[in-house]
Amino acid sequence: MNPDILNFESIVSAYYQPLYRFGYSLAKSESEAGDLTQQTFFVFAEKSHTLRDTSKVKSWLFTTLYREFLKRRKKDSRIDHYEPELLENTGGSVAPEVHRSMDGQLAMEALAQVDEVYQQPLALFYLQDLSYKEIAEVLDVPIGTIMSRLSRGKAQLREIFQRNDADGASERSARS
Amino acid sequence: MNLDEAKNILQLCRPDHPEDLKDPVIAEALALCETHPELREWFEAQQAFDRQIAQSLSEIKPPADLQASILAGMRMHEANSTDSADSIPETSGSLSQAWWRNPWIGVAALFVIMLSFGVLPRHSSDAPLATLPASDPDADAPEVLRYLAREIDNIKMFSFDERDEDPKVLQTYLTSNGAPSPEVIPAKFEHTKSIGCVMLDYEGTKLSIICFKGDTVYHLTTADKADFPMELGAEPQIFELKDQAFKLWAEGEQVQILSVHGNKQDIPELI
Numbered sequence: 001m002n003p004d005i006l007n008f009e010s011i012v013s014a015y016y017q018p019l020y021r022f023g024y025s026l027a028k029s030e031s032e033a034g035d036l037t038q039q040t041f042f043v044f045a046e047k048s049h050t051l052r053d054t055s056k057v058k059s060w061l062f063t064t065l066y067r068e069f070l071k072r073r074k075k076d077s078r079i080d081h082y083e084p085e086l087l088e089n090t091g092g093s094v095a096p097e098v099h100r101s102m103d104g105q106l107a108m109e110a111l112a113q114v115d116e117v118y119q120q121p122l123a124l125f126y127l128q129d130l131s132y133k134e135i136a137e138v139l140d141v142p143i144g145t146i147m148s149r150l151s152r153g154k155a156q157l158r159e160i161f162q163r164n165d166a167d168g169a170s171e172r173s174a175r176s
Numbered sequence: 177m178n179l180d181e182a183k184n185i186l187q188l189c190r191p192d193h194p195e196d197l198k199d200p201v202i203a204e205a206l207a208l209c210e211t212h213p214e215l216r217e218w219f220e221a222q223q224a225f226d227r228q229i230a231q232s233l234s235e236i237k238p239p240a241d242l243q244a245s246i247l248a249g250m251r252m253h254e255a256n257s258t259d260s261a262d263s264i265p266e267t268s269g270s271l272s273q274a275w276w277r278n279p280w281i282g283v284a285a286l287f288v289i290m291l292s293f294g295v296l297p298r299h300s301s302d303a304p305l306a307t308l309p310a311s312d313p314d315a316d317a318p319e320v321l322r323y324l325a326r327e328i329d330n331i332k333m334f335s336f337d338e339r340d341e342d343p344k345v346l347q348t349y350l351t352s353n354g355a356p357s358p359e360v361i362p363a364k365f366e367h368t369k370s371i372g373c374v375m376l377d378y379e380g381t382k383l384s385i386i387c388f389k390g391d392t393v394y395h396l397t398t399a400d401k402a403d404f405p406m407e408l409g410a411e412p413q414i415f416e417l418k419d420q421a422f423k424l425w426a427e428g429e430q431v432q433i434l435s436v437h438g439n440k441q442d443i444p445e446l447i
Contacts, residue, residue, distance in 0.1 A: 012246050020238035034242055041246045107232035126230045131196065132188040151187045158225065 012041060015061050018129045022062060025111060025123035026069045036072075040065040062130060062138045066120070110160045118153030121146050179215055182208045186219050191227040317417045318406045321424075321433075323378050324385075325417045328395050328435060331387065336372030343370040346386050350375065350398075355384040358398045360427055362434065364444050365394065381405055392442070397433040404431045414440045 016037055023033035023040075043064050051060055111119055111126075124135045136146045177185075182205040189196045189206075196202055209216035338349040343361055350357035355375040368388045376383040381403045388394045401408070412425035421440045424433045436442045 008250050009247060012243060012250070016243050016246060017238055020242060021233060021236050024236060025233075030239070034239055034245075037238070037242060038246055038249060042249055045250050103232040104235035107229055108236065123233075125190065126226070126233050128190050128193065128230050128234075131190075131193075131199075147184055147188055151184050154187060154222075154226075157229070 008041075008045065011044070011057060011061075015058060015129075016041070018127050019061055019065050021127055022123055023065055023069065025108065025119065025127075026066070028108075028112060032072075036065050036068055039068050043068070058129060059134045059137050062124065062134075063140075066138055106164075110157060110164070113160050114153050114156045118149050118156060121149045122153040122157065125150055177204060177208065179208065179212060181205070182215060183218065186222065189223070191223045191230065317415050320378055320381075320405050321415055321417055321422050324383070324397060324422070324433065324435065325420050327374070327376055328385070328420065329418075331374060331385075331395075336387075337375050339372035341369040341371075343368075343386055343388070346370055346373040349373060350384045350386075355382055356398045356400050356430060357384060358386065358396060358427070358432060359430060360432075362396070362432070365390070365396070368394075379405065392436060392438070394444075395435045397435065399431045399433075401426055401429050401431050414443065416440055 019040055020033050020037045023036035024030065027033050027036060040061055044061060051057065107126075111122060114122060120139055121135055124130050124138065125132070130138065132146055132150070133143060136143045139146070141149075185201055185205040188199075189202050197206060206219075209219055337353075338346055340346055340349075343365070347357045347361075350373060353375060365388050368390050371387040371389050371393070373387070374385045376385065381399055383397055383399050386396045386398075388396065408424065408426050408431060412423055415422045415424075416439055420435050420437055421443050422433055422435045423440075423443045424431065426432075434443060
């Protein structure tokens with residue numbers, strides 16, 4: 001496949017938002033999420049000719065973003081003792097003018113409290129763009145593992161929301 | 177299939193995605209809901225919970241300019257990868273589809289992208305001197321070092337042109353990009369990991385900096401001696417400027433400058 005610009009535009013239009021959200025759930029940084037999304041499409045532009053099955057574009061994009069994130073984390077872990085002011089400035093090129101609703105932010109914060117191993121499958125599940133089989137493909141783990149991680153991750157998430165609700169209720173009664 | 181197994185499987189079902197209900201494994205678990213009201217009740221509650229989370233996450237919006245930024249990058253890529261066959265003159269009817277193939281627009285787009293990545297401005301030697309104090313105690317320091325001090329202060333992780341722990345990789349990168357690459361790495365740093373390199377242009381003189389991660393961060397700047405805008409003494413020269421110390425010396429046909437945040441006592445013996 002050698003996509004022309006129109007084809008590319010439609011692919012960008014269809015997937016840049018879910019990819020950004022997935023990037024944000026991984027990096028927990030607005031600028032890095034934007035940068036990961038851009039990088040994913042850049043890799044797509046470079047390598048899309050190797051993609052023979054066009055029905056796999058969506059999984060391919062999510063897989064690429066996930067691998068790019070892992071690659072960066074690996075690289076950053078080798079330099080994490082470098083001058084702190086440098087590490088504070090690893091953001092991408094996109095201005096961090098993200099419009100997040102309070103609900104979206106709370107949901108993302110709750111996701112971040114779940115054990116790390118459950119975070120990626122949960123984020124992909126709730127972004128709703130991928131079936132469980134595709135999630136297994138993107139994360140390169142067996143379907144059975146995805147099932148158990150989703151099940152345990154959702155249980156943790158539910159507990160977190162219940163705890164947060166209880167904390168909120170205590171604060172409200174303390175104020176009144 | 178017992179009820180616990182069915183619950184595990186039903187967790188895979190996305191709310192409002194009817195295609196998931198057609199999945200044979202999910203359909204089999206779903207069939208149990210018909211005969212087990214408690215399972216159906218659990219499933220409905222689970223779907224409601226999932227729907228709520230999914231809805232909340234969907235409210236996270238990317239930056240308004242992200243899509244345009246991605247597409248500009250694509251246009252740049254297309255314009256720069258267009259082969260000669262694509263340069264056949266277009267008919268007027270195809271202009272609307274062909275504008276992005278124009279290599280000059282590609283160059284312009286490249287410039288815009290580089291600006292957006294913050295690559296270009298720091299390479300300019302015309303940067304304002306606002307970061308220097310009004311009464312500079314090192315006013316007699318060579319201007320090229322004052323320029324370097326500013327640039328080094330501004331180096332951030334994302335501003336490296338290339339990042340690698342192996343200085344040889346960075347040397348190769350600099351050479352392949354037409355920048356001065358140190359022919360000799362000082363012995364002190366032979367077994368020190370590098371962090372990254374930056375290419376600079378000081379009033380037409382190409383400079384390169386390789387940053388090393390030792391007990392602190394060291395910066396090794398290299399330039400061609402023929403282009404270097406100051407006279408070098410027979411012996412290494414040491415300067416202190418702001419909060420940095422610099423040591424300059426000639427190495428074959430090159431000039432090397434080692435610098436560190438600190439004073440001259442912090443510069444290791446190299447020669």
